Amino acid sequence: MRAYTPKDNVQAKPYYTDRFYISPQVPKEAIENDAVFAADLAAIKAKFEVSDAYIQVGQMVVYIHAKNNYGVLELLRDELEYTQLTEMSAIDWLAKENKFEIFYQMLSMNKRKRVRIKMFIENGQAVNSVNELFRSADWSEREMFDMFGIEANGHPFMKRILLPYDWQGHPLLKTYPLEGDEFAAWYEIDKIYGKEARDIIGPELRDPARVDRYDSERFARLGFEVPKGTVITGHEPKTEQSYQEEGGVFMIKKFDKKSSVVIDDPQR
């Protein structure tokens, strides 16, 4: 019977996990341990609903409701001195609970503190764009759309940024295979040579580690050279090469396996 592979997450899986292994947790601290964070959280809580908050590795993590993202970031920027939106993106939890988690990484230079604002959205739901608050969100939201397909409402130019505009699929979804899907395999062939060339050229192989030892067109076959384009089927041609010059090179003696001595003790 063939092993079952889940379709909702096609990323690499560990081939062995101890049944009794319990992963340790990165410790979470209470907000009260840090006076600055406590004050900031109180300011957010006064206006918005906060579902969870803690400190992890020196940074405060605050979970908010998705509809409040613009308001919270505005509050952080204007009143709490978090002047930079360092980074934002999403995490795919579709396989587990059909949700995306979105994080906004904020930096306050005056307080020397970093805060991560997080929220969950349903699959297919759009977020409010924060482009008007932070210009950096312009490109981050486009990248998020490109990679996950999450749209930002109110964004002036909601187009792909890293991939071509006519690309299909969102590569950072867990359902998207590492080597690309059917569309990716034919994208360049169709575009450059036309669909009718598919049979002649074949799909694009996006596996850089792939080595075909029978392919004499694209691989050198060092030590077993054959003329380029030779069709090798089934058996290997016996063309073992020796790279040492027959006449001998100055000062270099030709290596002779029979007359050489193998030293057993490398320390001698």
Add this chain to the structure above:
Amino acid sequence: MAQITNRLTPFFENITFDRDDNEIILNFGPQHPSAHGQLRLMLHLQQEQIVKAHPDIGYLHRGMEKMAENMIYNEFMPTTDRMDYIASSSNNYGFALAVEKLIGLEVPRRAKVIRMMLLEINRIMSHLFWLATTALDIGAMTVFLFAFREREYLMDIIEGYCGARLTHSAIRIGGVPLDIQDTFLIQLKTFLDKLPQNIKDYEDLLDTNRIWLMRMEEVGHISKELSLSWGCTGPMLRASGTAWDIRKEEPYELYDEVEFSVPFSDKGDNFARYRIYMEEMRESAKILYQTMDMYAACVKNNQTELMAHAPKYISASKLDIMTQNYSLMQHFVLVTQGMRPPVGEVYVATESPKGELGFYINSQGGPYPYRLKLRAPSFWHTGILTDLLPGHYIPDVVSIIGTTNIVFGEVDR
């Protein structure tokens, strides 16, 4: 094989036929030599003045975040080299530090000193490269040759250490793999002793150069608000009036033990950024002198450890692996299955030569990161061109792209 002709038709977007005004659209790149890689800029021009700029990126996209989700942590290290390939050790370091923070590892002091040396050498290398290419774009060929000559010395030192000149992979999660070679400190000292004179040579050529000043002064002005809003970091931020250096404000490694100052300016133009790059090289040299003393102290105090001791996550030393059965088993598991950091998430920012290089890692306790987000400074330094270029003229584009110091390995990732 049958003859196949390609269908790529010329794309005449530069030509607009039915227009009342004389606005034209100019395609700049992605193969333009002063686009510093694969940047494509679509510029709407009113005569020679830019009215709208639209940077288009993604020509070097390799999907590093996707690759990271399918690799064990140590396997990802060589991939980070390919981000900012001008200073690859700083990427290695950013990733290593993020994983160490996630695990909660403490790196031995000697490794920290070596890491700091590598980071600062990389910073000088990167700044020299920046100076060379920007000066070449502006037309100063001599500076290009001078700066590449000095960069070559540093590349030789790095090559002596790790065997690679560009993609170093010289830093491991938990420390460094090797001690520095015997000649390292001598070579470095020789270089550093000459560096002030070298920098002075560049400055003599540029600081009062009429062409350089015309192309740099009052060109590409970024206001403080704009730089903050666009998430600018590094020299781009410091030239616009914010003295923020992560090495100083949120010190990592031993940066709190060394003395250096953070050059900043409130001018915000190309010339201010140029001055900051030059001053930062001097500061890096200052740090390197201090790390050499720190290294000597490590040798004196017999602190020989180079990798953190955490058998669950880090392989034992080579000697132990070859002699101790249990270390060999542990090593085998760590290589074949990979380390499994605790469940949690971390965002760690380091000051790379270009700006804030951040790694966000979400670990679910497996050997592969569940999500890894690379925060590359150049991404936003390219984005800001949208707001920065309008109002400037075509020749200014070249000098502005030059001083933003963008590297497309990390913009496109």
